[in-house]
Amino acid sequence: MxxxxxxIMSAFDRDLxxxxxxxxxxxxxxxxxxxxxxxxLEALDSPAAERVIADDAALDExxxxxxxxxxxxxxxxxxxxxxLRRVLAVMRGAHSLERVGDYAKNVAKxxxxxxQSAPVDGxxxxxxxxxxxVTRMLDxxxxxxxxxxxxxxxxxxxxxxDIDQMYNTLFRSLFTYMMESPANIGPAMHLHFIAKNxxxxxDHATTIxxxxxxxATGRMPTDPRPKAGIxxxx
Amino acid sequence: xxDMTRTGLETETATAKISARGVQVxxxxxxxxxxxxxxxxxxxxxxxxxxxxxxxxxxLRCLNRMNDTVASARVSGQILLEGEDIYDPRVDPVQxxxxxxxxxxxxxxxxxxxxxxxxYGPKIHGLTRNKAELDAIVxxxxxxxxxxxxxxxxxxxxxxxxxxxQQQRLCIAxxxxxxxxVLLMDEPCSALDxxxxxxxxxxxxxxxxxxSVVIVxxxxxxxxxVSQKTAFFHLGHLVEYGDTGDIFTNPKDxxxxxxxTGRIG
Numbered sequence: 001m002x003x004x005x006x007x008i009m010s011a012f013d014r015d016l017x018x019x020x021x022x023x024x025x026x027x028x029x030x031x032x033x034x035x036x037x038x039x040x041l042e043a044l045d046s047p048a049a050e051r052v053i054a055d056d057a058a059l060d061e062x063x064x065x066x067x068x069x070x071x072x073x074x075x076x077x078x079x080x081x082x083x084l085r086r087v088l089a090v091m092r093g094a095h096s097l098e099r100v101g102d103y104a105k106n107v108a109k110x111x112x113x114x115x116q117s118a119p120v121d122g123x124x125x126x127x128x129x130x131x132x133x134v135t136r137m138l139d140x141x142x143x144x145x146x147x148x149x150x151x152x153x154x155x156x157x158x159x160x161x162d163i164d165q166m167y168n169t170l171f172r173s174l175f176t177y178m179m180e181s182p183a184n185i186g187p188a189m190h191l192h193f194i195a196k197n198x199x200x201x202x203d204h205a206t207t208i209x210x211x212x213x214x215x216a217t218g219r220m221p222t223d224p225r226p227k228a229g230i231x232x233x234x
Numbered sequence: 235x236x237d238m239t240r241t242g243l244e245t246e247t248a249t250a251k252i253s254a255r256g257v258q259v260x261x262x263x264x265x266x267x268x269x270x271x272x273x274x275x276x277x278x279x280x281x282x283x284x285x286x287x288x289x290x291x292x293x294l295r296c297l298n299r300m301n302d303t304v305a306s307a308r309v310s311g312q313i314l315l316e317g318e319d320i321y322d323p324r325v326d327p328v329q330x331x332x333x334x335x336x337x338x339x340x341x342x343x344x345x346x347x348x349x350x351x352x353x354y355g356p357k358i359h360g361l362t363r364n365k366a367e368l369d370a371i372v373x374x375x376x377x378x379x380x381x382x383x384x385x386x387x388x389x390x391x392x393x394x395x396x397x398x399x400q401q402q403r404l405c406i407a408x409x410x411x412x413x414x415x416v417l418l419m420d421e422p423c424s425a426l427d428x429x430x431x432x433x434x435x436x437x438x439x440x441x442x443x444x445x446s447v448v449i450v451x452x453x454x455x456x457x458x459x460v461s462q463k464t465a466f467f468h469l470g471h472l473v474e475y476g477d478t479g480d481i482f483t484n485p486k487d488x489x490x491x492x493x494x495t496g497r498i499g
Contacts, residue, residue: 005492005497006497007495007496007497008496008497009496012496078455079495080454080458080482080483080494080495081482081483081484081485081490081491081494081495082491082495083495084482084483085483085484218483218484219484
């Protein structure tokens with residue numbers, strides 16, 4: 001695989017490696033934000049939620065830095081073929097990770113306003129498992145991208161189905177809860193939006209996996225994303 | 235994802251101008267070109283890229299029988315221009331070169347006036363009957379070469395007095411004055427500054443409306459900028475030939491990938 005060979009101009013390799021190191025770091029920040037947000041929710045820990053909200057600034061800053069570095073690399077090195085696809089994939093992937101950070105921040109914001117009496121018990125546990133799964137998908141998708149591993153990327157892409165199913169189950173449960181008593185509607189709506197945010201974060205992991213496939217194969221996957229539709233009948 | 239591979243391409247509908255089949259070139263013992271087969275499209279720019287000594291210039295020179303002048307060169311295989319074998323003994327190389335024009339690396343205007351430089355080809359090929367017709371060809375050629383505005387008031391001035399970029403455009407005007415069908419360019423911008431290069435590239439893009447243009451270049455960015463089709467040569471082989479957008483975003487052959495990304499292949 002010629003992509004693994006070194007460039008004649010070694011500064012080109014250094015630029016690409018630096019770009020990917022920052023991308024991996026961004027992925028680490030996004031995964032941690034998601035994990036911390038889910039933990040803060042389960043414990044209804046407002047100070048922890050505040051920290052997640054505050055930490056999002058670092059994520060935004062790093063994403064912007066990566067976009068600038070990528071633009072500079074394109075301008076100076078004029079990358080082609082797999083080098084070009086790599087830079088494009090990192091740019092798009094970084095954008096997805098920044099969005100994941102925003103979702104984690106939203107989860108934390110809603111956690112902050114959930115009353116201590118909120119019916120978080122069973123639901124928060126499911127949400128934590130969901131976010132753990134999404135976190136793992138993000139980790140594997142970014143690794144698939146950096147290591148140009150089409151197999152791993154394909155596996156991540158398939159796993160989005162699990163997230164969708166967990167979300168659907170949660171949705172049904174919250175729906176029942178809301179029908180039981182109007183007093184549950186407020187907190188259950190918050191929990192629903194939180195679950196939706198995490199489900200969206202999972203979609204972004206899938207997007208990154210698709211970018212890894214684009215890098216590895218030169219084209220986006222043409223088959224539709226595996227999707228579990230939502231069923232609203234209670 | 236194919237959006238960036240399709241810009242400016244209408245090559246799907248273009249027809250082949252030149253068909254090369256199993257072309258081999260030997261320079262004495264040296265096997266310089268190995269079994270090259272390719273269809274060069276009409277009204278499109280085709281770029282030949284590859285490291286030095288890969289055979290791209292050798293192949294370009296086959297297309298108007300420039301290798302005839304090299305005593306040790308032996309060309310075999312078939313090159314058809316509009317279905318006609320250009321190596322047929324009945325084909326007059328001089329007539330062929332009126333149909334297949336050539337522009338070289340260094341601008342090489344004759345030490346004559348701007349007018350005479352352009353008028354030379356039509357005169358020796360007897361393409362005009364009188365001065366008025368010749369004037370018209372000179373003007374049309376200089377206009378096509380995007381030089382008319384800059385030289386129309388000094389057509390009697392020596393061609394060698396122009397700037398490098400203007401000289402190269404003069405050579406292009408000279409090459410198109412005989413009404414060729416194909417224009418071969420061997421590194422036409424390597425002696426030019428970036429502004430003159432951009433002007434010649436803009437000109438090449440305009441010329442493809444009327445000609446089949448083949449350009450040999452060491453600048454991969456130039457190939458990416460001006461061509462619709464790219465052929466990559468390596469060690470005398472035509473390794474890969476395809477749409478320029480595909481070659482530069484997703485080449486099929488690892489040798490092409492290694493070359494265009496600047497790796498040790």
